[in-house]
Each structure stands twice: as C-alpha cells, then as structure tokens.
Amino acid sequence: MTNGAPDMADALFLAISVLTIGSAIAALEMRSLVYGSIALMGTLGGVAGFYVMLDSPFVAMFQLAVYVGSIAVLILFTVMLVKRELIFKKIEDPKRKFAGIGLMLITILALGAIILDSGVKTITTDSDPVDFREIGGDFLTYYWPALILMAFILAGSVMGALVLARREDTIENEQ
Amino acid sequence: MSNELIEFVLVSIALLGIGIYGLAVKRNAIRMLFAVEIIVNAANLNLVAFARFMPHSGGQTLALFSIAIAAAEVAVGLALIIVAYRMYKNVDIADFRSLKG
Numbered sequence: 001m002t003n004g005a006p007d008m009a010d011a012l013f014l015a016i017s018v019l020t021i022g023s024a025i026a027a028l029e030m031r032s033l034v035y036g037s038i039a040l041m042g043t044l045g046g047v048a049g050f051y052v053m054l055d056s057p058f059v060a061m062f063q064l065a066v067y068v069g070s071i072a073v074l075i076l077f078t079v080m081l082v083k084r085e086l087i088f089k090k091i092e093d094p095k096r097k098f099a100g101i102g103l104m105l106i107t108i109l110a111l112g113a114i115i116l117d118s119g120v121k122t123i124t125t126d127s128d129p130v131d132f133r134e135i136g137g138d139f140l141t142y143y144w145p146a147l148i149l150m151a152f153i154l155a156g157s158v159m160g161a162l163v164l165a166r167r168e169d170t171i172e173n174e175q
Numbered sequence: 176m177s178n179e180l181i182e183f184v185l186v187s188i189a190l191l192g193i194g195i196y197g198l199a200v201k202r203n204a205i206r207m208l209f210a211v212e213i214i215v216n217a218a219n220l221n222l223v224a225f226a227r228f229m230p231h232s233g234g235q236t237l238a239l240f241s242i243a244i245a246a247a248e249v250a251v252g253l254a255l256i257i258v259a260y261r262m263y264k265n266v267d268i269a270d271f272r273s274l275k276g
Contacts, residue, residue: 013182017182017186028206028209036206036209037209043213047220050183050220053178054227056226056227059235062239062242063219071246075205075209075249078205078253079205082260091201091202091266091267096199099199100197100199100200101200103196103199104196105192111188111192112185115184120181121179121181125228125229129227129230130231130232130235135235135236135239146240150243161251161253164255164258
C-alpha cells in the first residue's frame with residue numbers, strides 16, 4: 001500500500017470492505033428475512049469483488065454463479081415458504097445479545113492482535129498471479145478423482161435434500 | 176499487487192466475528208444459516224488471499240471445492256429447516272426441543 005495520496009485500489013478495497021461487512025451485519029440484523037437474504041447477497045458479491053482484487057477471476061466467477069446465483073435464490077425461496085409473521089418476527093434472546101457482542105469483540109480483538117503481531121503483516125508479493133488455465137488443467141489432470149467424488153457428493157446431497165423436503169401426505173390429500 | 180495480505184485477513188476476521196455473533200445470538204434457524212454462510216465465506220477469502228501471496232494454484236482449487244461443498248451444505252440445511260418448520264410450524268430453534276431425544 002502506498003502511503004500518502006490514497007490510490008484507486010485502496011479506495012476500491014475500502015468500498016468493497018464496507019459493502020461486505022455492512023451487509024453482513026444487515027443480513028443478521030434486518031427485521032425482515034427477505035431483506036436479510038438480499039443483504040446476504042451483498043456480502044457474497046463483496047467477497048467475489050475481493051477475489052477479483054486478488055487476481056482470482058475463476059474463483060470470483062464460481063462465487064457469483066454458485067453463491068449469488070443459486071444459494072441466495074434458494075434461501076429466498078425458503079424464506080417465502082415460511083409464514084408471513086415469522087418473516088418479520090425477530091427471534092433472539094436479549095440476554096444473549098450482549099454475550100454475543102462480547103464474544104464477537106473478543107474473537108475479533110484476539111485474532112486481530114495475534115495476526116497483527118505475527119509475520120503476516122510483512123508478507124508482500126511481486127510475483128504474477130496464478131493463471132486460471134493452470135487451475136483448469138489441475139482440475140482435469142491431478143484433481144479428477146476429487147472432481148468426480150464432488151459430483152457424487154453434490155448429487156447425493158441434492159437427492160437427500162429432495163427426499164427430506166418431500167411432502168409425504170400429498171397422495172393421501174388427493175384421494 | 177497494491178493491497179497487502181494483512182488487509183484481506185483482517186476483513187476475514189471481521190466476517191468471522193460477525194458470523195460467531197449471529198450463531199450465538201439468533202434463534203431463527205434461517206438466520207443461523209446466514210451466519211454459517213458468512214463464516215464459510217470468511218474462510219474462503221482467507222484461502223484465496225494466502226494463495227495469491229504464496230503463488231500456487233492449490234489454494235484457489237481448494238477454495239473452489241469448498242464453495243461446491245458449501246452449496247451442498249446449504250441445500251441440505253434448508254431442507255432440514257423446511258422439515259422442522261413443517262413439524263413445528265416455527266423456525267425458532269428453541270422450539271425444536273424434541274430433537275434432543
């Protein structure tokens with residue numbers, strides 16, 4: 001980071017971090033679950049922006065397709081299946097709220113102090129980013145068993161989700 | 176590379192803290208799933224950031240696998256929430272007491 005005049009990358013980084021962290025808080029604190037899930041989309045999109053800044057366009061594209069594209073829509077549909085008054089009802093323990101805030105501050109401060117004290121601060125790089133063609137090549141040569149296993153896991157979990165969420169009383173209702 | 180590794184790691188720690196807060200305070204099952212997603216994203220951001228500063232394609236590959244696993248986890252998690260909602264007509268995890276056994 002250059003000291004002195006704020007350059008373009010710093011301003012962009014600051015904007016994306018404010019978007020990411022702000023909408024993460026909004027996703028948890030907004031009264032309506034619908035707006036909460038839209039704010040969660042903001043967080044996921046902000047993380048995709050970080051991936052672009054980290055010269056990883058492949059992961060950013062994957063993040064946009066999987067998270068912002070499918071998971072956020074899946075969550076929105078689940079929220080729509082829930083009763084109207086539950087969407088707007090805030091369910092939380094007031095007593096645990098302060099404990100939660102304390103836990104959050106302890107986590108952030110302790111981990112932040114450890115990280116700032118470690119050698120991570122001095123790590124910089126001048127090397128070129130990893131080419132995404134290399135990742136695609138890795139997937140098809142070295143990681144192909146893992147890729148196939150992943151396909152089976154995804155298919156199995158989607159089937160499991162469908163079996164779980166299936167209504168068993170539909171046939172009885174129709175008769 | 177104009178930004179340093181420490182900045183990305185600090186953002187990731189902030190996201191982790193927010194996620195832990197959500198898991199500790201919220202009793203709405205859907206909101207707890209949001210918090211889990213935020214924590215998973217913090218972990219992925221860390222992976223990609225470290226992979227960029229120690230140039231090796233392994234970090235990005237692991238992040239891609241992690242995103243795919245997270246998609247499966249959300250599908251199953253939402254299905255479980257729907258089943259529990261159908262049984263208890265509520266998404267408050269304090270109502271899911273008979274799951275205790």
